[in-house]
Amino acid sequence: MKRCPECRRDYYDDTLLYCLDDGNALLEGPASGRRETKDGSPENEPQTAILPGLGVPPLGGSGSEPGAIATGFRGGEDKTSQHIITTGQTAIFQTGAEAEPRESLGDLSERQSLSAHLAAKPLGGRMKILVAFGFAALILVGGFFGYRYFSSSSSGPINSIAVLPFENRSGNADTDYLSDGLAESLIYKLSQLSGLKVSPTSSVLKYKGSQTDIAAISKELEVDAVMSGRVTQRGDDLTISVELTDARTKKLIWGEQYARKLADLLATQREIAATVVQKLQLQLSGDQTQGLAKQYTNNNEAYQLYLKGRFYSNKRTPAGMKSAIEQFKAAAEKDPNFALAYAGLADAYYLTQVVGDNTAKAQGKETLSAARSYLDKALALDPSLAEAHATLGNIIGSTEGKWTEAESSFKRSIELNPNYPSAHHFYSLLLRKQGRFDEAFDEAIKAKQADELSAGISSNMAEALYEKGDIEAAIAEANRGIGLAPFWRQYRTLAHCYLRVGKTDEALANARKAYEVYASPTTLSVIGYVQAVAGNHAEAKAILSQLENSFAKGDEDSAFNATATSVATVYAGLGNTDRVFEWLEKDFQANRSDRLWSLRMSPQFVPLRGDPRFKDLMRRVGLPQ
Structure with a gap:
C-alpha cells in the first residue's frame, strides 16, 4: 500500500509512483489517519527533503551511521534544529525537534524514483522552501570556498x-x-x-x-x-x-x-x-x-664521497676544510673524471686561506697553487662549471693580477649561472680594485639579491655604499651584516662611516670592535688611523711604533706580522703623506704588489688619489688607469 503525503489518499496498486489527484510522489504505507505534512511525515516528526539530483544510499533508522557528517544550522523562533546529513554523495536537509532521519523513506529504488520525480516536476509548499534553502546554502558555501581557492591560487608563476x-x-x-x-x-x-x-x-x-x-x-x-x-x-x-x-x-x-x-x-x-x-x-x-x-658521475660511491666533502666544507672551520679535502680527493680517486670533485678540492684549498688556522694561512702560496691546479683539472673535464669559473677569476684576480682574464672568468660564470652570488660578489671586488665603482656597485647589488644572508656579501655592499657617499645606507647595511655574522670588515666600515660624519667616539668604538673580532696588524692599524684622525696623536704614535717594530722583525711571507701597508695606514691618519708613500714603496720593492691592489678601495688612501705618486704606483703594480 502507498499513500499521498498531500491529500492523504491510500493506493493499493504498488506499481503507481505518483498521486492521480495532485501528482505528488507516493510514499510507502497507509495514511492510517495520521495528520501528515506535505512530505508524508507527521507534524510532530522531523521533515526531510532529499535534494534533487543526488544519489541516496540506504540510511539506517538511527541516523548515526559511521561516516555521516552533520552540519548544524539554527533558525526560527521555535528553536528547532536543522541539519544537513551527508552520507556518501547524498545531502539531506532535515528539520525538526530531534533532527533524526525518517524511518519510512522506503528502500533505495523508491528514494531514487522520488528524487528523479522531484527534479522533473515543480515543487510546492514547504518542500520548495527547503530545497531552495538547500541550494542557496550550497551555492553560498561552494562560492566561498571557490573564491578562497581560486583567489589564493592565482598568485602568478613561481619565480x-x-x-x-x-x-x-x-x-x-x-x-x-x-x-x-x-x-x-x-x-x-x-x-x-x-x-x-x-x-x-x-x-x-x-x-x-x-x-x-x-x-x-x-x-x-x-x-x-x-x-x-x-x-x-x-x-x-x-x-x-x-x-x-x-x-x-x-x-x-x-x-x-x-x-x-x-x-x-x-x-x-x-x-x-x-x-x-x-x-x-x-x-x-x-x-x-x-x-x-x-x-656528473655515474659512480654512486664517488657521489657520496663528494656529498661528504661538501658537508665538511660548509662547516667553514679549519678541521672542516681538512676533512673536506680528504673526501674530495677520495671522490676523485673513485672517478678520475668527476669534475665536481676537483672543483670541490679547489674551493676547499682556497677557503683554507679564509677560515684556516695560522699554519694553513702561512702556507698561502702552496694552497693557492693547489687550488689553481685543481681548477684547471675541473674545467678541462667540464668547461660549463660556473662555480669553477668564479673561483678561478677570484684567484687570478686577487693573487696574480690578471685583470682581463679574471673579468672574463667572472663573466663566463655569470653567463652559465646568473644566480650564482659568489660570481657577482668577486666580480664586484675586482671592479672596485680597478676604481670602476659604479659597475662594482651594480654587481654588489646583484650578489646581495642572490644571497641576502651572506655576511661577506653584505660587507662588500656596505663598502660599496660608502664609496658612493651614501653613509646612512652604508651604516645600515654594515649593521645588518653584523646581525648575520660579525665580521671585522663590517666594523672597519662603520669606523670610517662615523669618521666621515664627525662621530669620532663611535668610530673608535667600532675600530676596537674590529680588533676584538680579528686581532691582527691590519685591525690594529685601523685603531691607529682613527686615533690619529680624532686628534689623539700620542695614542696613534704608540700603535705606529708597535707596528713598525713588528714589521722590522717579522717575516714578510707571513700574514701575521705587520705589513708596510698597515704602517702606511697610520701615517695617512697623521697626515704625513711622504711617509705614506715611503712605506707603500716598501711593499712594492718586496714584490708584494698584491697588498697594493686594494689601495683604491681603501678609505684611508682616498685623499691621495690625486697625488702623482699614487697614480704612478697604481701604474707600476699593474692596475688599469
Whole structure:
C-alpha cells in the first residue's frame, strides 16, 4: 500500500509512483489517519527533503551511521534544529525537534524514483522552501570556498625557491651528509635555470634543525616557494620524503615519498629535480634541459664521497676544510673524471686561506697553487662549471693580477649561472680594485639579491655604499651584516662611516670592535688611523711604533706580522703623506704588489688619489688607469 503525503489518499496498486489527484510522489504505507505534512511525515516528526539530483544510499533508522557528517544550522523562533546529513554523495536537509532521519523513506529504488520525480516536476509548499534553502546554502558555501581557492591560487608563476636542508631521521649524525648533500645537490641543479631564483646553500643552512615555518622562511629569503624533505637510512635502504609548498598561498604544490636503495641515490636526486621543474611549470631551453639531466658521475660511491666533502666544507672551520679535502680527493680517486670533485678540492684549498688556522694561512702560496691546479683539472673535464669559473677569476684576480682574464672568468660564470652570488660578489671586488665603482656597485647589488644572508656579501655592499657617499645606507647595511655574522670588515666600515660624519667616539668604538673580532696588524692599524684622525696623536704614535717594530722583525711571507701597508695606514691618519708613500714603496720593492691592489678601495688612501705618486704606483703594480 502507498499513500499521498498531500491529500492523504491510500493506493493499493504498488506499481503507481505518483498521486492521480495532485501528482505528488507516493510514499510507502497507509495514511492510517495520521495528520501528515506535505512530505508524508507527521507534524510532530522531523521533515526531510532529499535534494534533487543526488544519489541516496540506504540510511539506517538511527541516523548515526559511521561516516555521516552533520552540519548544524539554527533558525526560527521555535528553536528547532536543522541539519544537513551527508552520507556518501547524498545531502539531506532535515528539520525538526530531534533532527533524526525518517524511518519510512522506503528502500533505495523508491528514494531514487522520488528524487528523479522531484527534479522533473515543480515543487510546492514547504518542500520548495527547503530545497531552495538547500541550494542557496550550497551555492553560498561552494562560492566561498571557490573564491578562497581560486583567489589564493592565482598568485602568478613561481619565480623563486628555497630548498631547505633535509631533515635526517636516521637517528645517526654520521648520515647528515646525505640529508644536507641531497638538498645542496638540488640547489646546484635548480640554480642553473636562469628563470628561477634559488636561495644558495649559505642562506638556507641556518634553518637546519629548526622548526620549518614556511611563512617566516619565505619572507626572510624573499621566495615564492619552499621545498623541504626528510631522509631516513636503514642499512642500504633509503626513504626520501619531499614537499614543495607555495609560500604565497600556503598550498602544497607537490609531495612524494621515494623508497630506494642507497645505490640509487644519484638517479633519485635527478628524478626529484626534474619533478620540481615540472611542478613549477618552468619553460626550459634546450641547454637548460640538457643541464638538468646532466650526469656528473655515474659512480654512486664517488657521489657520496663528494656529498661528504661538501658537508665538511660548509662547516667553514679549519678541521672542516681538512676533512673536506680528504673526501674530495677520495671522490676523485673513485672517478678520475668527476669534475665536481676537483672543483670541490679547489674551493676547499682556497677557503683554507679564509677560515684556516695560522699554519694553513702561512702556507698561502702552496694552497693557492693547489687550488689553481685543481681548477684547471675541473674545467678541462667540464668547461660549463660556473662555480669553477668564479673561483678561478677570484684567484687570478686577487693573487696574480690578471685583470682581463679574471673579468672574463667572472663573466663566463655569470653567463652559465646568473644566480650564482659568489660570481657577482668577486666580480664586484675586482671592479672596485680597478676604481670602476659604479659597475662594482651594480654587481654588489646583484650578489646581495642572490644571497641576502651572506655576511661577506653584505660587507662588500656596505663598502660599496660608502664609496658612493651614501653613509646612512652604508651604516645600515654594515649593521645588518653584523646581525648575520660579525665580521671585522663590517666594523672597519662603520669606523670610517662615523669618521666621515664627525662621530669620532663611535668610530673608535667600532675600530676596537674590529680588533676584538680579528686581532691582527691590519685591525690594529685601523685603531691607529682613527686615533690619529680624532686628534689623539700620542695614542696613534704608540700603535705606529708597535707596528713598525713588528714589521722590522717579522717575516714578510707571513700574514701575521705587520705589513708596510698597515704602517702606511697610520701615517695617512697623521697626515704625513711622504711617509705614506715611503712605506707603500716598501711593499712594492718586496714584490708584494698584491697588498697594493686594494689601495683604491681603501678609505684611508682616498685623499691621495690625486697625488702623482699614487697614480704612478697604481701604474707600476699593474692596475688599469
